Amino acid sequence: MEVPFVDLKSQYQSIKTEIDQALKVCIQTTSFIGGQEITNFEKAYSQWLGVDYTIACANGTDSIEILLEAMNIGKGDEVIVPAMSWISTSEAVSRVGAKPIFVDIHPVYYTIDPEKIEEKITKKTKAIIPVHLYGQPCDMTKIMSIAKGYNLKVLEDCAQAHGAEWDGKKVGTIGDAGSFSFFPGKNLGAYGDAGGMVTNNLEIAERARMIATHGQKGKHNHLMEGRNSRMDTIQAAILNVKLKYIDKWTEQRRQVSRSYYEVLPKSRIILPSEIPSGRHVFHLFVVQLSNRDLTMEKLKASGIQTAIHYPKALPFLTAYKHFAHKTKDFPVASVFQDKILSLPIYPELDITIFDSNINTIL
Numbered sequence: 001m002e003v004p005f006v007d008l009k010s011q012y013q014s015i016k017t018e019i020d021q022a023l024k025v026c027i028q029t030t031s032f033i034g035g036q037e038i039t040n041f042e043k044a045y046s047q048w049l050g051v052d053y054t055i056a057c058a059n060g061t062d063s064i065e066i067l068l069e070a071m072n073i074g075k076g077d078e079v080i081v082p083a084m085s086w087i088s089t090s091e092a093v094s095r096v097g098a099k100p101i102f103v104d105i106h107p108v109y110y111t112i113d114p115e116k117i118e119e120k121i122t123k124k125t126k127a128i129i130p131v132h133l134y135g136q137p138c139d140m141t142k143i144m145s146i147a148k149g150y151n152l153k154v155l156e157d158c159a160q161a162h163g164a165e166w167d168g169k170k171v172g173t174i175g176d177a178g179s180f181s182f183f184p185g186k187n188l189g190a191y192g193d194a195g196g197m198v199t200n201n202l203e204i205a206e207r208a209r210m211i212a213t214h215g216q217k218g219k220h221n222h223l224m225e226g227r228n229s230r231m232d233t234i235q236a237a238i239l240n241v242k243l244k245y246i247d248k249w250t251e252q253r254r255q256v257s258r259s260y261y262e263v264l265p266k267s268r269i270i271l272p273s274e275i276p277s278g279r280h281v282f283h284l285f286v287v288q289l290s291n292r293d294l295t296m297e298k299l300k301a302s303g304i305q306t307a308i309h310y311p312k313a314l315p316f317l318t319a320y321k322h323f324a325h326k327t328k329d330f331p332v333a334s335v336f337q338d339k340i341l342s343l344p345i346y347p348e349l350d351i352t353i354f355d356s357n358i359n360t361i362l
């Protein structure tokens with residue numbers, strides 16, 4: 001028996017006719033850059049999310065970087081980020097010339113610990129990037145209140161959290177702006193790289209769009225130097241098909257997570273907890289266990305693929321060794337990184353085919 005970590009093939013099979021048709025139209029009309037599919041996606045995504053503006057771009061990393069620049073964050077500024085995330089979050093901060101300031105994660109919800117943010121705020125702090133890690137929404141009430149008190153911008157990194165909700169509002173719509181990735185393996189994934197920037201702020205929207213399109217406002221009217229960060233039309237066509245199914249797929253992911261709760265041995269491993277007032281979309285199902293590496297090997301031997309997100313918390317990556325961060329400064333993340341294991345999760349997954357195997361190993 002083989003259980004893949006993610007299975008993009010079975011999802012494709014379930015929507016094959018529509019996807020093939022959408023691709024065929026793009027190719028037959030040679031619509032590769034810009035065009036109706038992009039405009040349609042931006043409109044549909046805004047509507048689905050409940051936000052005024054969506055700007056399609058090349059990938060989720062660009063999207064964070066461009067939004068920071070659109071908010072005028074750069075050299076000399078500090079930006080608060082969680083200690084546990086994919087490197088894009090902090091990398092984008094450094095790329096615009098600012099300094100990432102890491103804050104430890106919450107011991108139960110694994111997202112940035114709001115109680116530990118204020119002690120890291122200085123005169124240079126300009127923004128907070130809460131990451132809705134693994135699909136779990138951050139406590140946006142606390143984060144927005146801190147941001148308001150210190151006049152900071154809030155940029156939500158929603159790369160793992162399409163459709164996650166805080167207090168009934170979809171993430172990405174609560175802060176000043178939200179960043180999305182449509183990398184193939186994300187909850188809403190294209191068939192290549194793609195990203196999206198969302199905001200209710202017209203000024204941020206206009207600047208972000210300008211930066212992503214060579215500083216143009218209308219063709220050949222370059223108001224500034226920008227860059228090239230476009231979403232391919234083919235990717236927008238695929239996302240337009242897939243957006244119709246995202247709510248169903250999210251419900252299926254939540255169902256898979258409920259099944260895990262029913263069968264996994266809670267006495268031996270720590271299961272993820274959904275934050276009250278939040279709706280988790282289970283991009284990843286991350287458990288904690290003491291003998292992680294050995295367990296991972298055993299699962300692999302029995303055909304069950306797992307992964308680690310992430311084996312090193314951001315402050316401890318070689319890329320940040322110049323900051324000389326100490327494990328004692330991040331007591332939660334430094335222990336967490338050695339205990340976490342991501343179990344297979346995708347909408348089509350039926351865990352009854354391997355739950356007894358997994359249970360004997362864990």
Ligand SMILES: *Cc1c(COP(=O)(O)O)cnc(C)c1O
Binds near residue numbers: 183193
């Ligand atoms: C995937 C991811 C990104 C970056 O998205 P790309 O489209 O791969 O550039 C950013 N932040 C987080 C938390 C992610 O998981």
